Amino acid sequence: MTPFYILQTDVPEVIDRIPGAYDHFILPYCAGIIFCLCWLGVGLVRVIANLSSSDRKALLLSFVNPVLIWKNLKDIFCDCLLHTKIWKRKPLLGFMHSAIAFGWFLLIVLGHLEVWLFAPRHLYLDNGSLFYPIFYRYFIWMNPGHTTLRGSLFFFLMDLCLLYVLAGIGLAIFKRFRSRLLGMKHTTKPSLMDRVALYSLWGIFPFRLLAESFTADLAGGSFLTLPANALLRFLFGDNLHFMPWWWAYSIVLGLFFVSLPFSRYMHILTEPLLILLRNAGIKVRHPRKGYAEAEIYACSSCGLCLDACPMNVQKKNLRFSSVYFIRFLRRHNEKKVNRIADKCLQCGKCLALCPVGVDSPAIRRRQRAAYNDRLAFDYSALKAPVPGGVSGAPVAGGGTPAPAGGKVMYFAGCMSHLTPRIIKAVLEVFRKAGEDFVFADENGGLCCGRPLLLAGKDRAAKTVIEANRKMIMESGCTTLVLSCPICLKVFKEEYKLQGIEVLHYTEYMDRLVAEGRLTLRKGEGSFVYHDPCELGRGCGIYDAPRRLVEGVGQLCKAEKEGDESVCCGGSLGSLTLSYDDRKRITAGALDNLLVNHPDRIVTACPLCLKTFSDASSDVPVVDIAELVAESTARV
């Protein structure tokens, strides 16, 4: 038993056990890490070189902006090491990821700290800084009876971290066979190189434990390695069998680093780069180069998007999930990439659930645009609507004077014109609130441009957007109310309407209620609210519609809601999804909504309303505007 105090201060605590601090067993590891670093360097140059010059400038500027520096550090720490995003949704899975990432990180940092404290000259490149801190326990001999409290603390911490990582690895191995118990229904099929990297990753820490245990009586250890050392000595009769284990440890490390650039584990090293690029405000411009390349390599292929994708109510559609889209992009498999890109509903759930934040819907749109943007179009005959219809006069609201807020414009959009019940209800609410408003496209208007953007016809979309924008800016309105979330998203993101507030009608009605201009009568009915993709995940509006529903009745919960809400299946995002596949998605979405047996389904999107109305035979589907209109008395 070694005492935890200093006997003689002039005697060194750590003595070099191996003269020259070198042994051949480090070679596999060194080869692996050197190869990996070279590969990374080339990759980094490629990504930066493929950014546009303005994006490069934005990236450089982000490095001197204190707010962004803090955000970068925080995001890298929380996302790459602690994996807070996974913790929030699936705690066990979060523990597994953070144990491996943060635990390994701590092992590396503490290992270097130990070397810095006890053998600082080995932190120089000519003294083996590349491998010495990794295999520190092999090279040293603890002077018996001279271990300080400081040294013991490090032994304890290193063993604790090793246990932490081993717990994560244990869960990971368990997950490979029983993913459902960790909250994942489907997991990805690993590719060959994924398997090589995976099995070497599984091997690294058990081999490290064995190797350090064998030398624990020489190099020191704590609660994990010392008992293991005693056990091994008991099993083998002596402790001279350590060499194979240090070789094995080095070989699996080397193998892991060699396979890393070709496997899913590339995300460990690419994610920090992606965070830097994203925080600098860089957007995806090309489906394969620059920012997209960083996203492709940052994808951890974890498969959380498999359970997220609404298409996967049918198992045959698993292959169209984001994880496989990214995988085929990485492999330059153009044919499969195009097929998968066109299939996606653009509901954005994979992005909402992605722990890395890979915006694969955006990459898919860029992939679509790569061909479709070239297609010819002729919009010369189309005219932007005249606000107020052919009569040209604004539709006055019930003779009440206009409120001080300024003029309000209502833009219904194509889909609302297909579901006139929404328009009727919205107009009724406008009149009941005594709002002075203009109905922009009462007699037909232009499309908002979002469906064209979703199909990749960017130039055509720009033409339509410009015409609508001119009409709105010239009308002199200060508030624009929309009844279609598809329109809302593009109006907010692409129209650049300076000085005009763009609101969805749920936000607008919620405000009317808050201002006391609209009074809701609370009834008996129970409702479930369906978050439309473009309204919830697209524009982040979750609370206003719920407040309105709670104002008129009892709000039930759906199985999955908020940013995990399931697409209704009617989305304009998909270009190739068949009618039958859509019907299956709608049925799945309805099952999700009806778990708590509500009286009615409420939604806030004309497309969802139409899709659900066609499919739901037992439970009636209504729009929030209808609900508000029927339970409002005039103030």
Next chain:
Amino acid sequence: MIDFGFYLTPSSTIDLDKVDRKAVDDLARADSGIRTCIACGSCTASCTAGVFADTSVRQAILSVLNGRNEKARELLSSCMLCGKCMMVCPRGINTRHLILSIQKYFDGQ
């Protein structure tokens, strides 16, 4: 030409020897909707662009079937892909994909 006692106006005449059936077959492979269409006209009735310009999926499909490829292309050039036709189609045709397929097929011809 044999005199049947009646004739078609030249603009409505379809000369089956000159009609390009290859376009129909290729497009049917790209999207079977071209064959499932019953020409009910719901798409045309609900068309957003149709208010301003001569836009019609129904007519475009018929034009392709009749070998008037240029006409089909013109009829769809003002389409904004808003998707209303897809929502109203009683045959469940993915009209947006069909329109894009036709545009792609005749692109550059």
